[in-house]
Amino acid sequence: MYPKTNSAGRKTTRTLMAIGLIAALFSCTTQKEEGEATSNERPNIIFIMSDDHAYQAISAYSDKLIQTPNIDRIANEGMLFEKAFVSNSICAPSRAVILTGKHSHMNGLVDNAVKFDSTQMTFPKILRENGYQTAMIGKWHLKTAPTGFDYWKVLPGQGHYYNPEFRTENGTVLDSGYVTDLITDFAIDWLEGAKKEDKPFMLMYQHKAPHREWLPTEENFREYTTKEFPEPASLFDDYSGRGTAAKEAEMRIATHMGVTSDNKIHPDIAEKMRYENFLTWYPNAYHNNLDRMSKTERAAWEAVYGPINEEFEQADLRGEELTKWKYQRYMQDYLASIASVDENVGRLLDYLEENGLAENTIIVYTSDQGFYLGEHGWFDKRFMYEESFRTPLMIKWPGVIKEGSRNTDLVQNLDFAETFLDAAGVEIPKEMQGKSMLPLLKGEQVEWRDALYYHYYEYPGIHAVKRHNGVRTDRYKLIHFYYDVDEWELYDLEKDPHEMNNVYEDPAYAEVKAQMHQKLDELVDQYQDKVVVPSK
Template sequence: MMTSCKEANKTQAVNETKELESIQPNIIYIMADDLTTQAISAYGGIYKDIAPTPNIDRLADEGMLFQDVLCTNAICGPSRASILTGNYSNKNGYYKNESGGKFDKSQWTFPQEFQKNGYQTSLFGKWHLGTEPQGFDDYKYHNSAGQQGNYWDPIYNENGKDIKEKGYATNLSTDFAINWLESGRKKEAPFMMLLQYKAPHRSWQPESKYEQLWEDIEMPYPATFDDDYKGREKTAGDTEMTMDYFSRRDMKYVEPKNLTGKEKLAWAFYGAKKEEIVQPKGMSAHEGKKWRYQTYIKDYLACVKSVDDNVGRILDYLDENNLTENTIIVLTSDQGFYLGDHGFFDKRFIYEESLRMPFIVKYPKKVKSKTINEDIITNIDFAPTLLDLANINTEQKMQGKSFKSILMGNTPKDWQQAMYYHYYEFPYWHHVQPHYGIRTQNYTLAHFYYNIDLWELYDLEKDPQQMNNIINDEAYSNTISDLKIQLTGLMKKYENNKSLDEFRVITDKDFGSIVDQKDNEMSVKDILNKE
């Protein structure tokens, strides 16, 4: 019997689909430190025309942009640990940065699973977890200042050996990545690479060519820049992450000559404590606030510009070497960040600017271009999804779930409608009260508990900027009851339904430090807080 053209075409399409499924894709996971959606022009916002990010925008144009990817614990190290393990802080043991200990390298991480399944694996840039990376054939990570690294002439640990490099860190990390793609890997096997930039982390040191990029203009101010924290006085209103807490180093003051040791540090970090205001003489308080913001935002966005340039370098390399079609590119951050929103810098809160992570995925032929997704996804979902995209079956149990089907345009009917958040660190750094909460599409409910006992509720439809705490509004009493029931359910689901006293023990506990005490820069805490 002859086969019709229609049947033949259908059979060919099915065979091509099966063949494509059998080919394991390459994966490049790009994570910038403290990069936020407000700084990416594909997400819109007040900087999109002044400080566009064309290369990151290209990823969004050729892939899927996610609007509601959320961080389970919005601080660098704990977020990275959750991404690697697919588990909350209470499961992976890495709760906080300050006295947070070292990441337990004996536990499973997704790079190990890729390596076990025949992938060539590599890591370049920032690691910041204190212990030697596992599951990588090659790595070269920042290994100074407690693994924070330096922008200029940084020290990297290359496969176990410290090497001081010359140049700008964002460019250098990309150099190492491209060199590995070109000559460090075997061409016949798929690869999975983590490219993790230090930028745009504090102290926001731009590449030389961008230092004066916006010198002659006044950057716009976020709508909530002059937030007075009414109704949130003991939470948002009692932090050390407002525009008043920038140091001389942050503001790029020129250091006096002949300072040594602790004198240098005390001078550089003046401004990071209460009543240590850094600003030119003669300015009013509000003028000084605006001046500090202008310095900060221009430096931050200049650092982002170099990140965007280097994303472009990666895209160009893939195009030039016929790797684009079978390479998944993920662009994300370890959490969001405040760019003067609510008068803040830094992160930590369950509030939107720090909770929401930029997340963009490009995967030609699989992920439809120019698509936007608004499902609730969290950073514990990254690991199972990457493994699923690579067609790797694992017996490892993870709290996160794969959202591969969402990337393909199909959201499961039973997909999560809410997420659980928990931040533990206090008082260092920035004096943000530990809190946990639930975030749905329409509401944020949070409980602040360390030395206060306060709840907050925000209606995200009516109050997307979260200026009005409506916890005492009788009209929302049923909503509050329902959200608290959901929150309790999530805390039980993720095995973190402890008492407040037990949570406070975690905050107080000294898990150790990833800091090398011989590293002078990292003894700053002692200087800043001595009487």
């Protein structure tokens, strides 16, 4: 499955595939006969991360929206984490936390406007210093050049879906093709060289998809634009059970999602029908995205989206009917973009298996944060509410992780760096703030954390999600919204898993509230976060 032919003409013939497979099998057999490949070898590490991939859109978690058989392979052959979370639900800060093993206030990258300090310690640098080959391919999004890598090829900023540019040490290059396919092509190309070296490798293989504005491939948009998806129960949430922050956030599908850039309606049609663009750049984004396509790609796109535009113009939808339509269009393109990620993850997994590389390789699949798929009427992320705070996580490591296992401990993106260093037998720097998940991967019964700390900073800013920090235990969540407000929210996740009713002022929860305030104080002190004083 792993070879891919795209519009750039990146072709791998069946003959070359067969030769490569025979050579790999011969090499693998020879290694085992000579006693070189043993369980004591340091593992290879492949860290697969997509952008904005909601756990609700992975069939290993739920099959209500999509089937993701290849991503599911990692869970089926390894461990699925049911309570994995982030420390700051926004792209660049999440990536900085993963690299450094430190919270945003400690690594310095608190929001998307800040540049990453690439001189600081990261786990790729440490692995490289300890004999690993290291590579970073795909979405970087940290404004500075990657450091700590033998090889890197990354998208500038958010990158583009069609015919994207890539930054390299030698400058920026334009590649023809679809971004998810290209990132996988480059990853496999690098692995071809890495497997020949007599030392382990660490590859960060990171996708742009399914980040906004969700432009799928022809194969997938032809399929998914014919599908209809179930609406979440809270699609028309009125936020009556919460405070100012939820009411004032600007990420509602009804009023803040663009019918042009997001739902792919031509700006001329939207203007004629007097559909307002919430942000002035929406029409430009529509043109910038579609104008990158080749004539062939654009013709295929218009063959499907042209009739959608015509039907939309004739329907003249308003109010709730428009919101329902926008939700379906959102899901069609978002999930179609994920379908391509799943296909390409399958290509990479097949390559590893067919080249004798799967046996001693840790494979991680995750996202930089969660995402709203219409819950509370929203798209995007940022909040400490579950759909944004929680992220998918599955890890495969043959011979170490029991196949088909599930974990319910509170883990966080703060823990990746420590886990990789521990697995590689490298000392974990004391300044890192997370915990190695290695005991959990081995199925050991260990004392683990009982609470997670969260802090979001990007306000004022796009989507207008107010600054907040908070603590989550296995059952409860306490959130403090601050800066231009001073509001508290407390949720009983056992009784109210969708966080519809704030019980902070409920006398029945007085003792719980006091305990959660104490726990929040403890975590603020533990992680040395003195930006705000959270407790009353």
